[in-house]
Amino acid sequence: MLRLRPYKDCDARVIVNWIKSEFAFRQWCADRYETYPVTSEDMNQYYRRDSHNDRIWGMTAFDESGIAGHFTMRFPKANQDEIRLGFVIIDDERRGRGLGREMVALAVRYAFAFVGVSKVTLGVFENNPAAIGCYRACGFKEVKRQKRESYQCMGETWDCIEMELIKS
Numbered sequence: 001m002l003r004l005r006p007y008k009d010c011d012a013r014v015i016v017n018w019i020k021s022e023f024a025f026r027q028w029c030a031d032r033y034e035t036y037p038v039t040s041e042d043m044n045q046y047y048r049r050d051s052h053n054d055r056i057w058g059m060t061a062f063d064e065s066g067i068a069g070h071f072t073m074r075f076p077k078a079n080q081d082e083i084r085l086g087f088v089i090i091d092d093e094r095r096g097r098g099l100g101r102e103m104v105a106l107a108v109r110y111a112f113a114f115v116g117v118s119k120v121t122l123g124v125f126e127n128n129p130a131a132i133g134c135y136r137a138c139g140f141k142e143v144k145r146q147k148r149e150s151y152q153c154m155g156e157t158w159d160c161i162e163m164e165l166i167k168s
Contacts, residue, residue: 002068002102004110007047007058012040014067018092026153027128028089055080058087059110061103068094069103073111076121083111085122088131100134108138108165118167123149123160132161140165 019025022036033042050056056074060067071088085107090100111120122140124131140163149160 002061002063002099002106004059004061004103004106007060007070009040009044009047011058011060011067011070012043015070015089016040016043018089020092022154024092026151026158027125027131029087030125030151030153030158032087059107061099061106065094067091068099071103071107073107073115081117082119082121083115083117085120088122095130100131101137104134104138112167119164121162121164123162125151125158126161127158132163135163138165 016038019028019036019038025033025036025038029038033046035042047058056072058070058072061069061071069088069090072086073083074086076082076084085104088100088104090103108120111117120140121143122135124135126132143162143164145162149162151158151160
């Protein structure tokens with residue numbers, strides 16, 4: 001059974017070890033980090049930039065075996081009625097066991113019950129079918145945008161799928 005707690009600097013040394021390739025790295029962070037491989041200090045510096053910003057925070061999922069996953073939550077709009085999930089990652093050695101779905105479901109519950117939002121959104125690259133399947137299993141639906149969000153990753157253009165889950 002997974003539980004959530006706020007991200008701590010010591011989590012970074014575990015999380016960065018889950019990223020075994022530049023492809024997986026870019027699927028996780030797009031262009032938010034300049035170089036691969038990312039170090040725990042890189043990750044902590046990234047989060048320190050927002051340490052005084054109450055609109056974004058990191059969360060860590062854990063169980064009796066230790067840290068199992070990580071994600072960020074942020075308010076993308078001024079009205080704070082929406083949470084956007086980002087940097088969603090699960091321990092690569094524990095994938096395929098439903099932990100991603102469990103962690104995302106916890107994030108959604110937290111957003112609705114404790115943060116009090118009415119909508120949770122996220123973006124996922126089209127080339128990440130496992131993540132897309134996880135989000136769909138949690139109830140997220142694809143949202144059509146007027147202009148698709150794209151990133152330059154590894155010499156290619158990667159398109160994002162926008163997804164949302166509205167509180168029922």
